[in-house]
Amino acid sequence: MGLEAKVYIVGAGPGDPELITVKGMKILQEADTILYTDSLVNPLLIEAAKPEAKVLKSAGMALEELVEVMATAVRKGKSVARIHTGDPAVYGAILEQMSHLHNQGIAYEIIPGVSSVFASAAAAGVELTVPDLTQTVILTRAEGRTPVPEREKLVDLAKHHCTVSLFLSATLIKKVVHAFLEAEWKSEAPVVVVYRASWPDEKVVRTSLGNLAEDMRKNGITKQAMVIISPAVDPNLVAQGNYESKLYDKSFTHGYRKGEPEHG
Numbered sequence: 001m002g003l004e005a006k007v008y009i010v011g012a013g014p015g016d017p018e019l020i021t022v023k024g025m026k027i028l029q030e031a032d033t034i035l036y037t038d039s040l041v042n043p044l045l046i047e048a049a050k051p052e053a054k055v056l057k058s059a060g061m062a063l064e065e066l067v068e069v070m071a072t073a074v075r076k077g078k079s080v081a082r083i084h085t086g087d088p089a090v091y092g093a094i095l096e097q098m099s100h101l102h103n104q105g106i107a108y109e110i111i112p113g114v115s116s117v118f119a120s121a122a123a124a125g126v127e128l129t130v131p132d133l134t135q136t137v138i139l140t141r142a143e144g145r146t147p148v149p150e151r152e153k154l155v156d157l158a159k160h161h162c163t164v165s166l167f168l169s170a171t172l173i174k175k176v177v178h179a180f181l182e183a184e185w186k187s188e189a190p191v192v193v194v195y196r197a198s199w200p201d202e203k204v205v206r207t208s209l210g211n212l213a214e215d216m217r218k219n220g221i222t223k224q225a226m227v228i229i230s231p232a233v234d235p236n237l238v239a240q241g242n243y244e245s246k247l248y249d250k251s252f253t254h255g256y257r258k259g260e261p262e263h264g
């Protein structure tokens, strides 16, 4: 495709090297400089880099250093692939990088990726938006050392009783359970925890709000986990089969299909 001298902020996907986009892979193969977080991005993916590419691990670098490396390369006419886990737009801390690059007049472009929330839903075999159950997905995190704005308190979000997907919250699970119970979720409410979705050691733990903390402890899950709390993750739904989407309902007219009258 012929890369430009700029920074490509690329979503690497959740772990499985085949879950990067075709565009992301092309950039990875052609970039002159590659920066990636070795603890989160699959090193197998980085093997796709061309032999002469400069490959750097960003884990030990401070923001200024990271930006300096990227800006210097671009000024020399090089293309830079900044590889982020999942999709860069969620908890990717890309704004601060874009801000510095912008201030230095360095061009950048974002290439989306498969977020771990969707890889987790796939691993668990669930639809996050089930007609009549919930049509909304909240992507959030429990408050830890990183503060969450007051108006986004978990207990208030939980009051919507929709699908809630929690990033970065594995160590704060008791707090999470407490907030949901306070928002009047039943302790039997279904929860699925996916540890390292799409990696070879992936684990899917189906549990309930009441057993969540204990089941995570038993499975030794303390990081890299997606916690999805939702009526839509009830493992019985697939077999029940009463949640048919209006999209396939004969009497429902939408943009692509003209509905048939119900008693026509």
Ligand code: SAH
Binding pocket: 014, 015, 085, 086, 087, 088, 089, 090, 091, 092, 114, 115, 116, 117, 119, 120, 166, 167, 168, 169, 194, 195, 196, 197, 198, 199, 223, 224, 225, 226, 227
């Ligand atoms: N931008 C990333 C999220 C980065 S924040 C994305 O779109 O997925 C890191 C958090 O993402 C982890 O604490 C965990 O909650 C989640 N996460 C990342 N990779 C994961 C995976 N393979 N399986 C489950 N959760 C994952």
